[in-house]
Amino acid sequence: MQYPANTLEHYWMPFTANRDFKADPRLVVRAEGVHYWNHRGERILDGSSGLFCSAAGHGRPEIAEAVAKQLLEMDFAAPFQMGHPAAFEVARRVAALTPGDLNHVFFVNSGSEAVDTALKIALAYASARGEGRRQRFVSRERAYHGVNVGGTSLSGIMKNREAFGALMPGVVHMRHTWLPENRFTKGQPAKGAELAEDLQRIAELVGGNTIAACFIEPIAGSTGILVPPTGYLERLREICDAHGILLVFDEVICGFGRTGKAFAAQSFGVTPDMITMAKALTNAAQPMGAVAIRDDIYDTVVDAAPEQSVELFHGYTYSGHPAACAAALATLDIYERENLFERAAEMSPYFLDSIFALEDMPGVTDIRGYGMIAGVDIAPGPVPGMRGYEATKRLFRAGLHVKFTGDCALVAPPLIAGKSDIDEICSILREVLGGMEE
Numbered sequence: 001m002q003y004p005a006n007t008l009e010h011y012w013m014p015f016t017a018n019r020d021f022k023a024d025p026r027l028v029v030r031a032e033g034v035h036y037w038n039h040r041g042e043r044i045l046d047g048s049s050g051l052f053c054s055a056a057g058h059g060r061p062e063i064a065e066a067v068a069k070q071l072l073e074m075d076f077a078a079p080f081q082m083g084h085p086a087a088f089e090v091a092r093r094v095a096a097l098t099p100g101d102l103n104h105v106f107f108v109n110s111g112s113e114a115v116d117t118a119l120k121i122a123l124a125y126a127s128a129r130g131e132g133r134r135q136r137f138v139s140r141e142r143a144y145h146g147v148n149v150g151g152t153s154l155s156g157i158m159k160n161r162e163a164f165g166a167l168m169p170g171v172v173h174m175r176h177t178w179l180p181e182n183r184f185t186k187g188q189p190a191k192g193a194e195l196a197e198d199l200q201r202i203a204e205l206v207g208g209n210t211i212a213a214c215f216i217e218p219i220a221g222s223t224g225i226l227v228p229p230t231g232y233l234e235r236l237r238e239i240c241d242a243h244g245i246l247l248v249f250d251e252v253i254c255g256f257g258r259t260g261k262a263f264a265a266q267s268f269g270v271t272p273d274m275i276t277m278a279k280a281l282t283n284a285a286q287p288m289g290a291v292a293i294r295d296d297i298y299d300t301v302v303d304a305a306p307e308q309s310v311e312l313f314h315g316y317t318y319s320g321h322p323a324a325c326a327a328a329l330a331t332l333d334i335y336e337r338e339n340l341f342e343r344a345a346e347m348s349p350y351f352l353d354s355i356f357a358l359e360d361m362p363g364v365t366d367i368r369g370y371g372m373i374a375g376v377d378i379a380p381g382p383v384p385g386m387r388g389y390e391a392t393k394r395l396f397r398a399g400l401h402v403k404f405t406g407d408c409a410l411v412a413p414p415l416i417a418g419k420s421d422i423d424e425i426c427s428i429l430r431e432v433l434g435g436m437e438e
């Protein structure tokens with residue numbers, strides 16, 4: 001297939017150094033299994049599942065065929081006051097995977113929309129309960145909750161906020177959970193559960209009954225894979241319960257097997273009130289996100305509205321798009337048929353051992369990891385993030401795609417990756433990162 005691209009200028013690329021990219025583009029044109037191919041036909045190993053989303057590997061014909069069939073049968077159905085069967089079926093399948101009584105599913109098109117939807121549901125729930133003063137939210141330093149205004153307000157990453165003004169009022173941030181004494185801890189660090197007390201302090205400062213929800217990535221992903229200290233999530237749950245605060249797990253990265261179970265909530269044994277998800281829900285073959293919601297929240301909001309009236313004035317034209325639903329159903333079939341969540345749990349020790357073996361490299365300052373995801377910090381140069389960016393480019397040229405945030409490599413291969421793929425990821429990382437030290 002020919003891909004005409006006479007100029008790169010018109011496309012304003014997201015989260016990209018546009019000028020630098022356009023001077024020396026990294027284009028990919030084909031993907032299959034754990035590999036991409038660039039426009040020169042060179043093979044690139046996918047060390048980050050695209051963007052933590054292609055869990056079942058690229059180019060799965062089952063998904064492509066299901067999407068094509070759906071588009072030919074019915075390309076679109078208006079999602080308001082009308083429905084199509086596949087959306088109900090995806091909701092049922094997702095609800096079956098979530099823990100506890102998170103049995104209701106609201107569809108969106110991305111992780112960012114999932115987060116902003118959960119924010120609005122938390123407010124609507126408070127309002128339906130006659131607790132309209134619960135309008136504050138708590139999140140965490142170094143958090144990433146997408147890029148819409150709500151999610152940016154929750155964000156704890158300065159670069160993602162600083163150009164955009166004051167954003168949504170009423171968001172308070174807890175401290176992040178990276179502690180120097182936990183460096184090079186595989187799995188959950190022993191120290192740091194007491195950081196959850198920040199939520200208690202905030203509740204005592206502003207009034208726990210003014211907080212609608214606390215948003216947490218169980219493993220803070222985009223910032224560099226911060227695994228929750230033992231006891232931390234449990235304590236957050238207790239504090240939320242004590243003050244009637246909803247606990248929301250943002251599992252846009254963690255969800256669908258990354259931690260060895262369907263959701264990190266199950267891996268860590270803590271059940272939130274809502275889970276936001278996207279990415280691997282469709283194996284990234286179609287844009288789709290979702291919010292899973294506890295029975296009581298759904299019932300309260302729905303029952304508070306008069307009969308025959310819309311209960312939640314929220315939704316997107318493409319909520320539960322038929323093509324996305326077809327992709328989700330085909331993807332969930334693959335996860336089940338190939339036991340990919342269990343496979344991730346089984347492969348995790350090999351993956352983590354291999355990544356943690358990079359600990360002996362002089363430029364590596366910390367490694368963290370859990371399940372099939374790990375963060376490798378490299379020593380920053382004079383401008384933070386620049387060495388990470390240089391590493392991204394060098395790794396790509398050496399045949400490995402790894403997403404960096406700042407100076408941290410976020411390694412998360414597709415869950416179908418074999419030991420030899422993991423070996424190759426680690427040997428390219430060693431060679432390229434080692435070369436940068438010379």
Ligand SMILES: Cc1ncc(COP(=O)(O)O)c(C=O)c1O
Nearest residue numbers: 110111112144145146250252253
């Ligand atoms: C935890 C978390 N929430 C939300 C998002 C935003 O998802 P999207 O880019 O699909 O809007 C991401 C993206 O990486 C994420 O990691």
